[in-house]
Amino acid sequence: MYRIVEKIKLTPTDKMLVIEAPEAARKAKPGQFAVLRISEKGERIPITIAGVDPDKGTVVIVFAEVGKTSKDLGKLGVGDYILNFAAPLGNPLNIKNYGTVLCVGGGVFVGALLFLIKALRQAGNEIVTIIGARNSEHLIFLDDAEKLSDELYISTDDGSRGYKGLEFLKELLNKRKFDHVFTIGSTSMQRLVSELTHPYSIPTTVNLFPIMVDATGMCGACRVIVGGATKFACVDGPDFDGHKVDFDQLISRMRFYNPQEKIAMVYHYKEVA
Amino acid sequence: MQRRNTQVEMPKQDPKERIRNFNEVAKGYTSEMAVEEAHRCLNCKNPQCRKGCPVEIDIPAFIKLIKEKKFGEAIRKIKEKNALPAICGRVCPQEEQCQKFCVLGLKGESVAIGRLERFAADFERENGIINVEKYGSDGGRVAVIGSGPASLTVAAELAKLGHRVEVFESLHTAGGVLMYGIPEFRLPKAIVQSEVEYVKKLGVLFHLDATIGKLTTIRELFESGFDAVFIGSGAGLPSFLQIPGENLNGVYSANEFLIRTNLMKAYLFPRYDTPIKVGKIVAVVGGGNVAMDAARSALRLGAEKVYIIYRRSKEELPARLEEVENAEEEGIIFMLLTNPIRFIGDERGNLKVMECIKMELGEPDESGRRRPVPIKGSEFKMDVDTAIIAIGQTPNPLIQRSTEGLKTTKWNTIIVEEETCQTSIEGVYAGGDVVSGAATVISAMGAGKKAAKAIHEFVMKKRLKSGT
Numbered sequence: 001m002y003r004i005v006e007k008i009k010l011t012p013t014d015k016m017l018v019i020e021a022p023e024a025a026r027k028a029k030p031g032q033f034a035v036l037r038i039s040e041k042g043e044r045i046p047i048t049i050a051g052v053d054p055d056k057g058t059v060v061i062v063f064a065e066v067g068k069t070s071k072d073l074g075k076l077g078v079g080d081y082i083l084n085f086a087a088p089l090g091n092p093l094n095i096k097n098y099g100t101v102l103c104v105g106g107g108v109f110v111g112a113l114l115f116l117i118k119a120l121r122q123a124g125n126e127i128v129t130i131i132g133a134r135n136s137e138h139l140i141f142l143d144d145a146e147k148l149s150d151e152l153y154i155s156t157d158d159g160s161r162g163y164k165g166l167e168f169l170k171e172l173l174n175k176r177k178f179d180h181v182f183t184i185g186s187t188s189m190q191r192l193v194s195e196l197t198h199p200y201s202i203p204t205t206v207n208l209f210p211i212m213v214d215a216t217g218m219c220g221a222c223r224v225i226v227g228g229a230t231k232f233a234c235v236d237g238p239d240f241d242g243h244k245v246d247f248d249q250l251i252s253r254m255r256f257y258n259p260q261e262k263i264a265m266v267y268h269y270k271e272v273a
Numbered sequence: 274m275q276r277r278n279t280q281v282e283m284p285k286q287d288p289k290e291r292i293r294n295f296n297e298v299a300k301g302y303t304s305e306m307a308v309e310e311a312h313r314c315l316n317c318k319n320p321q322c323r324k325g326c327p328v329e330i331d332i333p334a335f336i337k338l339i340k341e342k343k344f345g346e347a348i349r350k351i352k353e354k355n356a357l358p359a360i361c362g363r364v365c366p367q368e369e370q371c372q373k374f375c376v377l378g379l380k381g382e383s384v385a386i387g388r389l390e391r392f393a394a395d396f397e398r399e400n401g402i403i404n405v406e407k408y409g410s411d412g413g414r415v416a417v418i419g420s421g422p423a424s425l426t427v428a429a430e431l432a433k434l435g436h437r438v439e440v441f442e443s444l445h446t447a448g449g450v451l452m453y454g455i456p457e458f459r460l461p462k463a464i465v466q467s468e469v470e471y472v473k474k475l476g477v478l479f480h481l482d483a484t485i486g487k488l489t490t491i492r493e494l495f496e497s498g499f500d501a502v503f504i505g506s507g508a509g510l511p512s513f514l515q516i517p518g519e520n521l522n523g524v525y526s527a528n529e530f531l532i533r534t535n536l537m538k539a540y541l542f543p544r545y546d547t548p549i550k551v552g553k554i555v556a557v558v559g560g561g562n563v564a565m566d567a568a569r570s571a572l573r574l575g576a577e578k579v580y581i582i583y584r585r586s587k588e589e590l591p592a593r594l595e596e597v598e599n600a601e602e603e604g605i606i607f608m609l610l611t612n613p614i615r616f617i618g619d620e621r622g623n624l625k626v627m628e629c630i631k632m633e634l635g636e637p638d639e640s641g642r643r644r645p646v647p648i649k650g651s652e653f654k655m656d657v658d659t660a661i662i663a664i665g666q667t668p669n670p671l672i673q674r675s676t677e678g679l680k681t682t683k684w685n686t687i688i689v690e691e692e693t694c695q696t697s698i699e700g701v702y703a704g705g706d707v708v709s710g711a712a713t714v715i716s717a718m719g720a721g722k723k724a725a726k727a728i729h730e731f732v733m734k735k736r737l738k739s740g741t
Contacts, residue, residue, distance in 0.1 A: 253622070
């Protein structure tokens with residue numbers, strides 16, 4: 001059992017939880033994730049780690065309430081317990097001095113991006129950050145991003161704040177040289193970033209979250225094709241070379257259980273009622 | 274009582290009924306049946322059956338106690354050697370082990386030793402008479418990685434010898450393959466949990482959600498004061514066929530299919546949150562127990578037609594005969610001497626068609642079985658909407674990757690000394706599927722016994738040296 005020690009409502013749908021998990025807090029690195037299960041009947045959900053405090057023994061997660069499990073998670077408050085919290089899982093990102101690094105994060109994944117940026121900064125990189133969201137209401141952690149970045153760009157899908165979409169990235173790539181790109185966010189956003197950086201041959205690391213069940217290498221639900229070879233995102237990743245990922249296959253596999261998710265939601269609302 | 278020539282039949286759920294539920298297929302003996310079957314045992318002076326038992330249960334002794342209706346004593350006799358009898362009585366391949374050596378088997382049917390073991394264990398559990406003797410705690414500290422049959426055996430044995438044992442399990446439930454792999458209808462999960470509870474009562478501490486290789490390493494376990502480590506992490510990495518279309522939606526590893534169904538209880542969706550999608554026509558590729566489990570689960574999950582696709586002939590099927598018979602009774606269709614060569618999907622990436630080729634048997638290969646050879650021009654297509662790949666598992670490499678100096682084979686199995694289960698690192702032992710590759714529950718338990726003995730000797734020597 002893992003206690004929730006802090007809860008922050010970031011936007012109407014996005015929440016941040018600080019969870020007591022002392023051993024995981026000592027070990028987890030940027031790029032790694034946790035698998036949590038809320039109750040006996042719950043599913044195992046992978047969730048990116050957005051920060052740790054080894055002294056306090058806590059791990060931070062940020063999530064959007066989109067499905068049954070994330071809605072259940074959002075209902076928990078300070079002092080409540082999460083039944084299972086297995087972390088850290090997956091491989092840490094390779095932190096070193098690349099030079100100038102472009103970090104692109106979207107939606108709730110901005111939390112995980114900032115965890116990465118802190119480490120990259122410490123390693124001596126110059127950091128250019130792009131923070132994106134659907135609209136201005138869903139932009140999170142702007143102040144932290146501002147403080148931690150040498151340069152910060154803001155983008156929204158509807159243009160309600162900052163640049164509209166990611167088209168401006170082309171200009172940025174034309175203008176200046178980046179040694180490495182890290183991106184973490186929705187699969188479609190990571191795909192777009194990878195496509196935009198491809199012509200410039202800038203190494204681009206994506207963080208993939210296909211469907212996972214055990215998330216320890218046992219089930220193979222999370223298989224992705226990278227450079228023509230099948231990889232398990234949970235143990236071989238979750239970070240991969242964005243220029244080599246078969247995004248069509250990935251997106252198709254991520255949609256496989258959509259009808260069941262709807263059934264789960266209907267059942268969930270009935271139960272609540 | 275008249276001695277019968279044949280085994281007392283064990284009642285089973287009717288096939289027409291059971292394909293609609295996940296309840297246990299075999300219902301077990303009543304006490305009358307058990308006593309009648311026990312009467313068949315000749316109580317040989319030189320019992321051959323014991324030679325076939327990897328954990329050396331005193332078989333004639335416990336059967337004699339059943340004959341005398343001393344059921345409580347019978348289970349205590351078994352538990353002297355076997356900490357998990359309710360499980361072994363259900364899933365051991367007794368026909369290859371103890372029962373194979375039973376002298377009655379020479380002329381007729383052997384004593385149904387497995388069914389009697391199960392009866393004794395069930396009697397104990399159902400009557401709530403589980404006895405846990407108290408053992409000392411003057412031994413050392415031992416870390417056990419994984420909580421499947423090998424690990425549970427090591428943990429129980431060492432606890433009985435007075436060691437403080439802590440088990441590290443990566444999943445949210447202890448039991449390993451007994452929980453995620455073997456289906457409810459063959460091994461009810463409540464029974465596994467009650468065996469785990471027994472191990473807990475012996476004083477063993479369980480850490481769940483603890484993935485060794487990520488959360489902690491073996492070196493750190495030693496640094497934190499453990500005297501020895503046992504690796505029983507199993508064979509959890511699924512093999513795929515490596516043919517085109519294998520990543521289409523609807524193509525599962527048997528592991529995924531069984532984990533969703535057993536561990537996550539997807540057959541109870543949406544009451545349980547984890548879903549599983551099963552099509553109308555299901556093809557299970559492979560011929561082992563895992564393939565039978567997947568096929569029979571698919572049927573219970575609502576599939577209309579379920580095929581077993583196996584590249585050799587019926588004779589070579591690696592599954593237990595009993596499981597093959599159960600599958601046949603339930604209407605699983607066996608397509609033998611057949612091998613898939615390609616999966617074909619629709620525009621949305623969903624599996625629609627499987628292309629196969631017919632095989633014939635050639636010369637024996639290195640496994641001693643006749644090698645299947647494709648018949649040229651025999652390709653054919655069949656409509657399927659779900660395919661389950663059950664062609665084997667290899668060890669999960671997480672521990673091997675994170676442990677410097679741990680010697681492994683090219684299949685990622687850990688190399689150990691045969692007699693002691695010691696790995697290339699002093700104080701680190703390994704056993705079960707992580708050493709042998711995917712095998713049986715009882716052989717893992719046999720390895721666990723060997724390892725426990727060696728670990729005990731190692732730890733006691735170490736403590737003697739250090740004077741603690």
